[in-house]
Amino acid sequence: MSHANARLTPAGRLIMVQRIGSGRAVAHVAAEMGISRTTAWRWWRRFREHGTAGLVDRSSVAHGHPRRTGACVEARVRIMRHLTRRGPVFIADKLGLQASTVGRVLRRHGVSLLRGLDPVTGTVIRASRRSAKRYEHDHPGSLIHVDVKKLGRIPDGGGWRLHSRVAYAEIHDDEKGVTAGCRAR
Structure with a gap:
């Protein structure tokens, strides 16, 4: 997705390809933009191949994952997890795989943590962060959120146990021990 300071947003790309399409040189249009x-040739080629749909940002995720674990191996891992309710090290040892694999x-299928599974049935009982329920409202102020913290007993008067305090100050010419200690007695 384009950010606010991008040289070319999808609207800017459309303007660019319209200028190139009108017969102007790609180098001149690129300098103007x-x-x-x-970059100008890249967007012009995408526009010729896909039309205006080619001017929007694409996902940066790889189109294929050739080294991904096979579906049959993933199924064996999930079945083993369901039957044994054990961790990756145990399952890896039994299936002859790496624990990291x-x-x-398990993480890909949402069952990576044993504490999130029911110990008896092996079904997921705790929501992951991705599936946690969130509440959102359409405008600020439509939801009031209150946090409450319970504190210990506070006595009447707000906890002030000393009802009178006396402050005393003197100004001296020096900071010698004799001068400071004469009033301490």
């Missing part, structure tokens, strides 16, 4: 010729598979 403050981008490189390579088993942990990654």
Whole structure:
């Protein structure tokens, strides 16, 4: 997604390809827009191949994952987790896999922590952070949130046990021990 200070937003890209489409040189349009010729050619090529849909930002996620664990291995890991209710090290030892691979598979399927599973049935009983219920409201002030903290006993009067205090001060010419100690007695 484009940020506010991006050279080209989707609207700016559309203006750029319209200028190029009207017959102007790509290098001149790129200089006007403050981008490189390579970038201008990239957006022009995408526009020719996909139309205006090619001018929006794409996801940066890889299109394929060739080293991903196979579906049959993932199924075996999930079945083993359900049957044994044990951790990745135990499952990895039984299936002949690396513990990190088993942990990654369990995390991908939302059963990475044993404490989130029912000890008897093995079903998920605690919501993960991704599936936690959140409450949102359409405008500020539509929800009042109050946090309450219970404190210990506070006696009447707010806890002030000393009812009278006396303050005494003197100004002396020096800070010698004899001068300071004469009033301390």
